[in-house]
Amino acid sequence: MLTNAEIKRIKSLKEKKFRDEFGQFVVEGEKLVEEALSSGFRVLAVYREEEVGKEAMERMSHLTSPSPVLALVEKPAPKGVVLERGLYIGLDAIRDPGNFGTILRLTDWFGISTVFASMDCVEVFNPKVVQASMGSVFRVEVLYCDLPDICRRFRRMDLPVYGTFLDGSDIYEQSLADEGLILFGNEANGIGPEAAAEVSSRILIPSYKQGPTAESLNVATATAIVLSEFRRRCR
């Protein structure tokens, strides 16, 4: 039986401090719950509307329109960083959970298995990140780290560190490697100065338009374009 206290506890997992305290997070919706069950994650409980009632579902839900199914999932222990050669992305201070989740969905699509995230990024098990990732959160590893330090580790392995800048060089005209780290920066401020100092190759997505245009692209759409271009070149 689902007690009042348990309903309140599940609802509290909306906040990072309670996700940390209990070591759990919430997944909602038929598709995402299925993905959780077939992933390597430990699913602690699955609640369905037909069993616990609509009111309990509404009280537990983190969504505006509660789903008929909700799962409680154990947060995996954070892993240490073992750097192998390959293509990775690094996220610097991505705060918007929709952007963060969309970027995870993209990295999953483009076969990037690990994302390095600065400590001030939104947390990967935030319910809005989980929902926007459409389940990619179960397949892509997110490692919170000191991002400038990770950049230096790539450089010491003689691997390039790419970064997107509005004064970078045209991505379509420069050589792109199939190994290294690609940095994407905060929604308003871009890549911070400390990580930017470690970038070996500054790239720009050129605007096609003459005259007044959008000043920049949303970080998730920029990630889409950059990953597509890296993968197209390396087929």
Place this chain on the structure above:
Amino acid sequence: MLTNAEIKRIKSLKEKKFRDEFGQFVVEGEKLVEEALSSGFRVLAVYREEEVGKEAMERMSHLTSPSPVLALVEKPAPKGVVLERGLYIGLDAIRDPGNFGTILRLTDWFGISTVFASMDCVEVFNPKVVQASMGSVFRVEVLYCDLPDICRRFRRMDLPVYGTFLDGSDIYEQSLADEGLILFGNEANGIGPEAAAEVSSRILIPSYKQGPTAESLNVATATAIVLSEFRRRCR
């Protein structure tokens, strides 16, 4: 002086029926208000926190964190469709205002001046669309139309109609024209059957990954990748 009635009226513009009734919409934030003022749109009033007070701004605002400046803008009269040769996009039942606004920002960046939208897309002057477009709403023309009919008009001009499908052909390996219409479909259901029947070229963004991966991409990120690839080819 800003009356109570006027504050309520401005707040009501969150809803399409009142935007239609009054022929007005709201823009918030320093940057967006500047963009409105320097655009061809008619700005009817600009309210600043230092003049009207914080409480009035909070009551008028459509945002969770109200901005210190808000403008009331006249909705332009809808234009008729005059088809000239060029590259266009068509949106079929895009419901999420964040996606719709992000797509407008992308079309602006990639120099596409006109977007055809099916009648069941979200309205372009919805405050969340305006905000997500980051001002591109003032530069990109959105024409609400019978989308399958527009597709047929492109076909009659011997112009291709592209559409993104999960069973399409690899976008990187097929020829792409610099004129025609590119369709993007609803978040959950893709391009509807009536518009899909008019597609002359089905395109797919290939997933790089072997094994389980994201089932699809978010429509705004798919738009980013497709527009980048069209423009890269036609430089």
